Amino acid sequence: MKKTKQAQSDTETRATSEHTQALRLWLRMLACTNLIEAQIRSRLRTQFGITLPRFDLMSQLERSPEGLKMGELSKRMMVTGGNVTGITDQLVTEGLVVREDNPKDRRAYIVKLTPEGRKIFKKMAESHEKWIVELLGGMSEKERQQFHALLAVLKTHAGGVRPDQDR
Amino acid sequence: MKKTKQAQSDTETRATSEHTQALRLWLRMLACTNLIEAQIRSRLRTQFGITLPRFDLMSQLERSPEGLKMGELSKRMMVTGGNVTGITDQLVTEGLVVREDNPKDRRAYIVKLTPEGRKIFKKMAESHEKWIVELLGGMSEKERQQFHALLAVLKTHAGGVRPDQDR
């Protein structure tokens, strides 16, 4: 694929170094994400007594004031339907969201934020955004733009790789 | 903090756009990581019948042939001690790792790969590395280097942010 001048760098060696480079890159990316995510989880818990998945679900609903079906939440949150059922149950118990019957299709509910849920979410979202700005604050504007562009490349490619099956 | 020439871009507006930029960046990063991680989990499960956490634990042990204490595993894997206990239990049941008594400190164990565990791990690691190369293959060599450097900046900063406590 690529030309190389060094005598040592035959296909074999190059492949290996490419491999460890990609692997290290992935491990670093994973570490960064986990680091930030752990901070967010911890702060949501100590300051608002909420978990990240519940916050995420509310966040989806806030963007869709007309409400969402369980299956739509599942797709958007990239988790299974069973999981959404559980998280929704708890938010309903806490009075932050409601399941409304859907007259068009009695198999499906419409899940919506309650007024209380919307009010509380707005407060949390404000803090959440500050935390993100703080945690990503080590990068300059330009670096963040570069980063965003690189992630777009990654997302497009990785998202296109077929699920499994192949060896 | 930064000067701006546009009349519209007062502090308020700029702050807001910086905020949503950082937020979008974070959401994209999270989505990418989850996408790749889900692929790896799925493939480890279908092709080797193992979970990602178990693979990770074995991976740590493979890098430390002399074995590791539970607490060291916990630190390196960035998970709680209780979690390590559970994952180790299962790997012990499967005969892939052993808990050895530590004569120096009877509170602590030394966890090691068994010969069988090491053999199996090597096979899995080989495939794992291929998958990573495949999934990150959308980026050029240069892009991967840039990405790695940007992650270093992020890791340093985010790792330095104090845990919680502050408003």
Next chain:
DNA sequence: CCATGATAATTTACGATTCAAATATTAGAG
């Protein structure tokens, strides 16, 4: 109308994860 297949959500069983509390051992001050 009705049989069949697709779709929406839930349930069940299990693994992973966290936090907080409990247990066991070590280390150090007096």
Next chain:
DNA sequence: CTCTAATATTTGAATCGTAAATTATCATGG
């Protein structure tokens, strides 16, 4: 030596997450 504090691990309860099976409803061809 003994009390106390620190360290290493485990346990238990709660949440999150997946996959597979189940239930209820819809939609369509005959």
